[in-house]
Amino acid sequence: MSARILTRANPSVLKQYLSRAGSSPTFTRSTRAAVPCASIFTLRSPLKPPTGKLYEGHIPISPLQRTILAVGSAFTALANPLRGDMVAALGETTSGIFLNRIRDQMLQDPEGRRILRERPVITSETMQLDTLRQLPDGTFGREYVRFLDDQQVSPDTREPVHFVDSEELAYVMQRYRETHDFYHTLTGLPVTVDGEIALKWFEMAQTGLPMTMLSSFFGPLRLSSEERERLFNVYVPWALENGSTSKLLMNVRWEEWMEKPVEEVQRELGVQPCPQV
Amino acid sequence: MAAIRFQSTEAKAAKEEYDVVIVGGGIAGSALACALASNKASSTLKIALIEAFDLSNHIKWSPRPDQYSNRVSSLTPKSVAFLKKIGVWSELDQSRVAACEGMQVWDGVSGARITFDAANVDGVQSSFLQQVFSGTVPAPPGVNSTTNQGPQDRTYMFNTDCRSSLLTIKLDIFEKTKVQGITVEQGESAQEPQADWPTLQLDNGKTLVTRLLIGADGVNSPVRSFAKIESLGWDYSQFGLVATLQIDPSTSTAPGQGKGIAWQRFLPTGPVAMLPLNNGYASLVWSTTPKIAQDLKKLPARDFCALVNAAFSASSAELEYLYKNIGPDGQPLVDFQKEIEWRTSVHDMEASKTMVRGSSSQGDAKPPKVVDVQENTRAPFPLRMRNSSSYVEDRVVLVGDAAHTVHPLAGQGLNQGLADVECLTRVIEQSLLSGSDIGNIHSLTPYSSERFLPNLAMLGTVDKLSKLYNTDFGPVVWARSLGLTAVDKMGPIKNEIMRFAMGLEEPSNRS
Numbered sequence: 001m002s003a004r005i006l007t008r009a010n011p012s013v014l015k016q017y018l019s020r021a022g023s024s025p026t027f028t029r030s031t032r033a034a035v036p037c038a039s040i041f042t043l044r045s046p047l048k049p050p051t052g053k054l055y056e057g058h059i060p061i062s063p064l065q066r067t068i069l070a071v072g073s074a075f076t077a078l079a080n081p082l083r084g085d086m087v088a089a090l091g092e093t094t095s096g097i098f099l100n101r102i103r104d105q106m107l108q109d110p111e112g113r114r115i116l117r118e119r120p121v122i123t124s125e126t127m128q129l130d131t132l133r134q135l136p137d138g139t140f141g142r143e144y145v146r147f148l149d150d151q152q153v154s155p156d157t158r159e160p161v162h163f164v165d166s167e168e169l170a171y172v173m174q175r176y177r178e179t180h181d182f183y184h185t186l187t188g189l190p191v192t193v194d195g196e197i198a199l200k201w202f203e204m205a206q207t208g209l210p211m212t213m214l215s216s217f218f219g220p221l222r223l224s225s226e227e228r229e230r231l232f233n234v235y236v237p238w239a240l241e242n243g244s245t246s247k248l249l250m251n252v253r254w255e256e257w258m259e260k261p262v263e264e265v266q267r268e269l270g271v272q273p274c275p276q277v
Numbered sequence: 278m279a280a281i282r283f284q285s286t287e288a289k290a291a292k293e294e295y296d297v298v299i300v301g302g303g304i305a306g307s308a309l310a311c312a313l314a315s316n317k318a319s320s321t322l323k324i325a326l327i328e329a330f331d332l333s334n335h336i337k338w339s340p341r342p343d344q345y346s347n348r349v350s351s352l353t354p355k356s357v358a359f360l361k362k363i364g365v366w367s368e369l370d371q372s373r374v375a376a377c378e379g380m381q382v383w384d385g386v387s388g389a390r391i392t393f394d395a396a397n398v399d400g401v402q403s404s405f406l407q408q409v410f411s412g413t414v415p416a417p418p419g420v421n422s423t424t425n426q427g428p429q430d431r432t433y434m435f436n437t438d439c440r441s442s443l444l445t446i447k448l449d450i451f452e453k454t455k456v457q458g459i460t461v462e463q464g465e466s467a468q469e470p471q472a473d474w475p476t477l478q479l480d481n482g483k484t485l486v487t488r489l490l491i492g493a494d495g496v497n498s499p500v501r502s503f504a505k506i507e508s509l510g511w512d513y514s515q516f517g518l519v520a521t522l523q524i525d526p527s528t529s530t531a532p533g534q535g536k537g538i539a540w541q542r543f544l545p546t547g548p549v550a551m552l553p554l555n556n557g558y559a560s561l562v563w564s565t566t567p568k569i570a571q572d573l574k575k576l577p578a579r580d581f582c583a584l585v586n587a588a589f590s591a592s593s594a595e596l597e598y599l600y601k602n603i604g605p606d607g608q609p610l611v612d613f614q615k616e617i618e619w620r621t622s623v624h625d626m627e628a629s630k631t632m633v634r635g636s637s638s639q640g641d642a643k644p645p646k647v648v649d650v651q652e653n654t655r656a657p658f659p660l661r662m663r664n665s666s667s668y669v670e671d672r673v674v675l676v677g678d679a680a681h682t683v684h685p686l687a688g689q690g691l692n693q694g695l696a697d698v699e700c701l702t703r704v705i706e707q708s709l710l711s712g713s714d715i716g717n718i719h720s721l722t723p724y725s726s727e728r729f730l731p732n733l734a735m736l737g738t739v740d741k742l743s744k745l746y747n748t749d750f751g752p753v754v755w756a757r758s759l760g761l762t763a764v765d766k767m768g769p770i771k772n773e774i775m776r777f778a779m780g781l782e783e784p785s786n787r788s
Contacts, residue, residue, distance in 0.1 A: 054627065104594030117619060168623055
């Protein structure tokens with residue numbers, strides 16, 4: 001029985017609380033926050049949001065609010081992993097260094113730069129799901145749509161980004177979530193708790209950051225011993241080996257790989273399909 | 278130039294006797310010659326100055342308005358006061374002297390910033406730093422004292438007062454002359470008068486023997502090797518790149534369009550600094566890895582300027598990408614301008630939408646944009662830290678770079694050298710007035726005791742700073758940014774730092 005750990009748009013009390021708590025006094029312009037990483041390291045008041053609204057869906061929160069939200073969403077997500085909005089909030093409130101690092105890695109690669117420049121968005125329209133369903137079996141696009149249909153989800157059900165204080169980093173977060181389904185198609189990992197955790201290990205091996213592990217520290221606690229055994233004996237070794245040798249997946253323009261066979265995509269990206277247990 | 282010690286007592290070919298021989302006609306050596314000449318007690322000494330390069334070009338120099346050398350000397354108020362005292366300052370072409378009234382220094386990873394303003398330092402009437410610079414091309418003869426070297430890239434200073442009073446003092450200048458060997462006698466024969474005086478063999482066939490040998494001959498000092506003084510320290514895995522830039526002051530957001538403001542940004546690969554000159558020119562000193570320094574030298578001018586602008590504004594990840602895309606022949610593999618423009622537009626768009634509530638009424642000031650780099654002014658040199666185990670030996674004393682070498686990030690090297698010269702002049706004066714032998718090591722130890730510790734302190738501080746900022750490791754960046762921002766807000770501490778850097782804080786300030 002697989003549990004769905006996809007992020008879904010879900011109205012939440014917490015969001016309403018936050019929009020109430022945010023205020024809009026008069027501001028003065030400053031270029032300080034535009035410097036990468038500045039907000040993490042410089043002194044600033046814990047009670048005031050560092051920026052105004054930067055993009056559609058942005059909810060600026062103060063450092064104090066951020067801490068409360070991080071702790072609260074962690075507990076809620078642990079209690080109920082189906083709360084996609086809580087998982088998203090946890091990810092966003094703790095994501096500072098993680099997103100910066102991914103964006104910097106993307107800046108080193110010409111394909112990654114192209115993605116950052118053009119900012120492609122993945123929705124059911126841009127992906128043209130009906131066209132993909134017409135593709136022959138075994139192509140990446142066809143398997144991707146099969147995966148979506150099996151799970152009964154669509155690319156439109158992603159929780160939008162709210163708590164990231166930079167427009168470019170918010171795009172990186174959004175792309176990271178949108179491409180998640182492609183990772184499943186690429187690796188063949190199931191959408192179970194242990195499958196998701198294995199994927200997190202894969203990402204950690206790719207990016208070199210332990211932040212990806214944050215949300216999966218709690219996951220194994222809810223697994224049965226059999227599932228845990230499978231996770232650590234089969235999936236994790238596979239994830240570490242493949243994650244470290246494959247091309248950085250955030251740099252991949254998935255939209256252009258739809259018509260290729262899955263094996264070719266796996267070969268070109270340096271990923272072996274995960275062992276089926 | 279090995280130090281050969283003989284046991285013979287036979288006289289060699291006719292030796293010329295001097296009281297003082299200064300090896301090295303750089304700024305330190307020349308300033309010392311002028312100082313000794315202008316000091317009443319020492320003006321009766323017979324002095325020789327030996328310099329390997331041709332000085333005549335430099336003596337007959339006059340400024341060309343569009344040509345600036347890449348060798349810029351940054352002088353602290355203490356050094357300026359000394360130069361005034363020995364009569365050199367008034368002889369400088371003032372169109373080639375630029376005052377630096379303030380500094381903006383910030384962290385390239387976190388953006389934490391500290392600003393220094395000379396006007397805020399207590400009890401100081403002068404500017405923070407003076408930049409002295411000049412041109413490269415020798416011109417028709419004219420009396421001038423600020424000179425700059427030609428293709429050999431060093432700066433000399435001569436005092437016309439000094440030269441006119443050469444008739445009264447015996448200053449012999451041996452230019453285009455190298456020292457082939459320095460010898461001294463040992464053993465029983467050393468008991469005879471003048472037997473223990475160092476003897477120099479010059480490549481023009483002359484032999485000089487001197488009461489006091491002064492090594493002002495730079496970091497690889499042969500005088501130091503002769504005296505068997507060890508030079509301790511290490512090489513930084515960095516090269517410094519200097520260049521003369523043409524800037525557009527209207528692009529700076531600092532008050533007064535950034536006139537007279539020096540900018541320094543600490544990147545993880547090393548600090549990049551822009552020092553203000555006159556007439557829309559600036560001097561660049563960029564300390565970075567050896568490979569990047571060589572690539573920077575080879576880049577076409579347009580891409581080099583774009584990269585310098587990026588060095589002051591882009592993140593280190595963005596700069597990494599650009600460094601990686603310089604081909605082996607120096608040609609950029611991507612369009613630098615376009616890439617930098619894109620990244621700048623992303624930052625600017627974020628900045629325009631970012632509103633920060635707070636008391637700070639101004640954003641961080643930006644340095645002026647570089648529009649051009651002067652041809653043939655890009656030159657890399659290795660960076661190292663050295664201190665001699667001793668500054669004095671029997672009849673030998675070291676000044677300037679021969680004694681100590683420091684990282685250029687704080688602009689202190691030359692100023693330390695001039696402080697050495699000032700102290701040595703005083704010490705020699707004291708010896709003369711008390712009738713002692715100026716070359717005797719006991720007459721020289723006051724110089725060593727006065728200069729050794731301050732030099733060591735400066736070297737150590739600058740070295741720690743360069744190591745602190747040479748990393749982008751998270752916790753270190755966080756700690757140093759916190760410290761920097763805190764110090765920026767603490768006036769008295771900032772004041773003390775400025776006074777230390779300007780040379781106004783001396784334990785025994787005699788002048």
